[in-house]
Amino acid sequence: MASIRLFLTLTLIAIIVMVSFLSSLRGYRESMLEADSLFDLQLLEHVKLLSLLNPELSSAGYARVVEELVLPQQTDLALTAEMRIAYQVFNSDGTLLMRSVLAPVAQISPFEVGYRDVNFNGYRWRVLVIRDPEQHHWLMAAQRYDLRYELAESVILEAVIPTLLSIPLAALLIWFTVGYGLRPIRVLAREVRSKEASDLSTVELEGIPKELTPLTQSTNDLLRRLQSSFAREKRFAGDAAHELRTPISTLKVQIHNLQAELADGGGNLEAAATAADLHQGIDTIGHLVEQILVLNRTAPDLYMVQFVPVDVFDLVRDVVSAEYEQILQRDQNFELDGGRAMVKGDATALRSLTVNVLTNASKYTSAGGSIRMLVESVGGRVQLQIEDSGPGIPEAYYERVFDRFYRLDGDRHSSGVSGSGLGLAIVKHIVEMHGAQIALSRSQRLGGLCVTITFNAFETGTDS
Amino acid sequence: MTISTHISSSIRLGARLLTGVVLYCMTMGAQAQTPVFEIEIREHLFYPSEFKIPAGQKVKLIIYNRDATPEEFESYELNREKVIVGNTQGIVFIGPLKPGEYPFFGEFNPKTAQGKVIVE
Amino acid sequence: MTSAVIIVLREVLEAVLIICMLLASSSALGLRFRWLPPALLAGLVGALAYALSLEQISMAFEGFGQEIVNAVLLLMITVLLLAHNILAMREFKAPEVSRLPMLSLAILSATIAMAIVREGSEIYLYVYSYGVVAGDMASVLSGAAIGTGIGFSLGTFIYYSLRTLSARHCLLFSSIMALIVGAGMSSQAALFLAQSDLLPSSEPLWDTSAWIAESSLTGELLQAVIGYESSPIATQLGMFVGALLLSLAAIGIGYFSVRASSEGPGAAGTTGGRGE
Numbered sequence: 001m002a003s004i005r006l007f008l009t010l011t012l013i014a015i016i017v018m019v020s021f022l023s024s025l026r027g028y029r030e031s032m033l034e035a036d037s038l039f040d041l042q043l044l045e046h047v048k049l050l051s052l053l054n055p056e057l058s059s060a061g062y063a064r065v066v067e068e069l070v071l072p073q074q075t076d077l078a079l080t081a082e083m084r085i086a087y088q089v090f091n092s093d094g095t096l097l098m099r100s101v102l103a104p105v106a107q108i109s110p111f112e113v114g115y116r117d118v119n120f121n122g123y124r125w126r127v128l129v130i131r132d133p134e135q136h137h138w139l140m141a142a143q144r145y146d147l148r149y150e151l152a153e154s155v156i157l158e159a160v161i162p163t164l165l166s167i168p169l170a171a172l173l174i175w176f177t178v179g180y181g182l183r184p185i186r187v188l189a190r191e192v193r194s195k196e197a198s199d200l201s202t203v204e205l206e207g208i209p210k211e212l213t214p215l216t217q218s219t220n221d222l223l224r225r226l227q228s229s230f231a232r233e234k235r236f237a238g239d240a241a242h243e244l245r246t247p248i249s250t251l252k253v254q255i256h257n258l259q260a261e262l263a264d265g266g267g268n269l270e271a272a273a274t275a276a277d278l279h280q281g282i283d284t285i286g287h288l289v290e291q292i293l294v295l296n297r298t299a300p301d302l303y304m305v306q307f308v309p310v311d312v313f314d315l316v317r318d319v320v321s322a323e324y325e326q327i328l329q330r331d332q333n334f335e336l337d338g339g340r341a342m343v344k345g346d347a348t349a350l351r352s353l354t355v356n357v358l359t360n361a362s363k364y365t366s367a368g369g370s371i372r373m374l375v376e377s378v379g380g381r382v383q384l385q386i387e388d389s390g391p392g393i394p395e396a397y398y399e400r401v402f403d404r405f406y407r408l409d410g411d412r413h414s415s416g417v418s419g420s421g422l423g424l425a426i427v428k429h430i431v432e433m434h435g436a437q438i439a440l441s442r443s444q445r446l447g448g449l450c451v452t453i454t455f456n457a458f459e460t461g462t463d464s
Numbered sequence: 465m466t467i468s469t470h471i472s473s474s475i476r477l478g479a480r481l482l483t484g485v486v487l488y489c490m491t492m493g494a495q496a497q498t499p500v501f502e503i504e505i506r507e508h509l510f511y512p513s514e515f516k517i518p519a520g521q522k523v524k525l526i527i528y529n530r531d532a533t534p535e536e537f538e539s540y541e542l543n544r545e546k547v548i549v550g551n552t553q554g555i556v557f558i559g560p561l562k563p564g565e566y567p568f569f570g571e572f573n574p575k576t577a578q579g580k581v582i583v584e
Numbered sequence: 585m586t587s588a589v590i591i592v593l594r595e596v597l598e599a600v601l602i603i604c605m606l607l608a609s610s611s612a613l614g615l616r617f618r619w620l621p622p623a624l625l626a627g628l629v630g631a632l633a634y635a636l637s638l639e640q641i642s643m644a645f646e647g648f649g650q651e652i653v654n655a656v657l658l659l660m661i662t663v664l665l666l667a668h669n670i671l672a673m674r675e676f677k678a679p680e681v682s683r684l685p686m687l688s689l690a691i692l693s694a695t696i697a698m699a700i701v702r703e704g705s706e707i708y709l710y711v712y713s714y715g716v717v718a719g720d721m722a723s724v725l726s727g728a729a730i731g732t733g734i735g736f737s738l739g740t741f742i743y744y745s746l747r748t749l750s751a752r753h754c755l756l757f758s759s760i761m762a763l764i765v766g767a768g769m770s771s772q773a774a775l776f777l778a779q780s781d782l783l784p785s786s787e788p789l790w791d792t793s794a795w796i797a798e799s800s801l802t803g804e805l806l807q808a809v810i811g812y813e814s815s816p817i818a819t820q821l822g823m824f825v826g827a828l829l830l831s832l833a834a835i836g837i838g839y840f841s842v843r844a845s846s847e848g849p850g851a852a853g854t855t856g857g858r859g860e
Contacts, residue, residue: 010744014741017737025586
């Protein structure tokens with residue numbers, strides 16, 4: 001059953017059609033039989049009248065031909081006028097004594113008493129033959145079948161046609177009624193469909209019919225369970241990361257102290273190297289925890305903030321000056337082009353996005369390479385592009401690198417750089433949260449990776 | 465091959481049809497003697513509207529439709545139905561049948577185009 | 585008007601029965617209904633062509649063109665229903681395993697188109713001759729409307745009753761229906777061939793017209809479904825039983841062909857599908 005509405009409409013119309021047509025048909029047949037017996041009765045009356053006449057042969061031996069009586073206002077009675085009856089009267093030896101002008105000279109029916117059907121004058125007739133008991137005359141009266149039929153049918157059709165014409169109307173009414181009756185389902189469906197991915201609030205509808213109450217109840221139950229499990233997940237990851245922050249800071253301080261003590265004590269180079277490794281490891285853990293926190297804060301299905309107008313170019317410049325040290329350390333060329341480009345978004349999240357793409361580019365570009373960033377506002381769109389001269393990413397991995405904790409070539413990247421594997425996942429989340437698109441490609445200019453993020457521009461109305 | 469001789473001979477005869485007369489047609493040289501009967505449709509009526517055929521024998525019926533409109537020769541009792549286009553003729557084999565009356569009618573004008581075959 | 589009802593209903597019933605039955609099994613075979621409009625159109629065009637060239641057709645084959653075309657149409661529908669049964673049983677045995685969508689589409693479309701050619705031409709002739717030419721529009725049209733209405737209502741019921749069943753049972757039931765309808769049609773074909781003296785005729789075997797008259801609504805319905813004939817001849821009965829047995833064989837072939845084709849990947853079924 002593809003559509004409830006179609007099913008209900010079709011079957012309901014089918015039932016109505018079936019019932020009303022079959023009863024019409026039955027009524028029609030009964031009425032026809034009734035009309036037939038009425039017409040037969042009319043013939044009988046006519047023959048009885050004939051028997052009252054006492055026709056004789058004219059002096060010349062010709063039968064009398066009786067003209068039809070015609071009413072003056074024939075137009076009003078066209079049908080009755082056409083229902084004229086043909087008759088013949090024969091004497092007992094079969095000589096025609098009298099006939100109506102409609103009847104032929106030839107005998108219209110055999111001399112057998114009773115009703116019968118015969119063909120003459122190019123029509124089929126209903127004939128009644130009766131023998132007059134006194135003069136023993138044969139009295140025959142005939143009516144055209146087709147006219148009888150037409151007259152009866154025209155009367156009965158008057159009753160049948162309205163039924164027929166009302167069916168399309170009924171169909172239309174049924175279609176709309178069924179549509180109206182199914183409206184709560186449509187409303188409910190629309191309500192559920194229009195819910196944001198982040199919106200796990202229950203569905204509340206006015207006046208839900210009792211057939212739908214179980215459905216809304218179970219939907220709401222499901223939503224509630226989903227909401228609490230989401231909340232639990234968020235809280236857990238957030239709490240865990242948060243809880244880890246303090247011991248990691250403590251560890252950092254302690255390793256710093258340890259390194260200072262080793263330096264003071266002088267000499268033990270091996271221990272100093274181990275301490276340096278340890279320091280780097282703890283830094284990585286710290287970074288990972290920070291990233292997890294960012295990811296949790298920005299996951300689009302949980303994120304609910306008021307967006308504000310942000311100038312992406314401004315923001316990029318800020319981030320670059322903060323991270324410039326890293327770029328300098330690696331002796332990389334950096335270039336930033338573009339100008340003011342307003343988008344509506346969350347400044348912290350956008351900053352985190354920019355930091356991630358920039359540090360990614362710097363990390364995977366060898367020392368002495370180049371990085372170029374471009375921010376431009378083109379026709380309602382704001383593009384943030386970052387290209388590098390690094391090894392890039394094979395096209396087949398473009399989708400997968402956005403997965404959480406996915407790192408190209410496993411843990412040991414060919415660049416020898418360690419990372420959390422969360423950077424691009426965070427970028428993707430923030431992009432989605434802003435309704436923007438991210439695309440990876442090979443940089444035409446520098447030969448490495450080219451990341452293009454396209455936002456909807458924020459129209460201030462005063463922008464030229 | 466017997467069919468073709470039947471048809472050619474009956475078409476020749478059909479041109480000079482005698483209304484209401486039952487014709488026994490002896491086909492030239494054919495060993496099986498299938499009797500041929502002819503009826504006409506005029507003004508949505510059958511002429512003759514009654515005719516007799518022998519019992520227990522297959523019979524060839526040629527129906528001439530003299531009207532411009534088509535008619536369907538139909539009989540539930542004979543189990544026959546055939547549309548005869550206006551101003552053409554159609555052939556229907558009927559029987560063998562048991563003695564009795566077998567009504568037929570023109571399905572397009574069932575109220576007036578009626579007739580019956582009397583098998584004896 | 586009753587004559588219009590009876591004529592239209594008779595023809596519509598048979599066509600509607602086949603269409604609705606095949607629509608139901610089409611959805612059980614996992615096919616969309618997009619094939620239906622072209623099939624309907626082809627049927628209507630064919631019906632019109634048949635009606636318009638009826639005079640030439642009647643004159644062909646020594647005056648028995650009409651009977652021969654009717655018998656051929658009926659027998660082809662019977663054969664197509666047989667093919668449908670094979671496909672339906674394959675699906676019944678192993679749902680979605682060895683579907684032959686293109687072949688099924690071709691069979692379903694052809695069956696429906698032919699059913700419409702056969703039934704539609706007569707309706708057209710009647711309505712055109714007596715409604716349009718003779719000018720008896722009111723009674724012919726209301727009769728035709730009643731006949732069509734009853735026919736389509738029955739069709740709706742048949743379709744939705746089959747659809748309430750599970751896909752497999754729907755296939756089973758429509759196969760059984762196709763089996764009976766096909767047997768009825770081949771018995772009608774036998775009658776046409778007997779009428780034109782191409783098959784032997786005999787005295788009727790029995791006469792049940794006193795119980796169910798062929799001209800009654802029940803009679804019409806039974807004729808459309810099981811090919812009811814109140815006074816059948818031996819040839820008809822033979823054809824009926826023959827078609828029934830063939831159809832049962834087709835069901836058997838369909839049922840047992842899937843096991844074979846699932847064992848050997850290059851079985852007949854797959855090549856048939858690729859042929860389309």
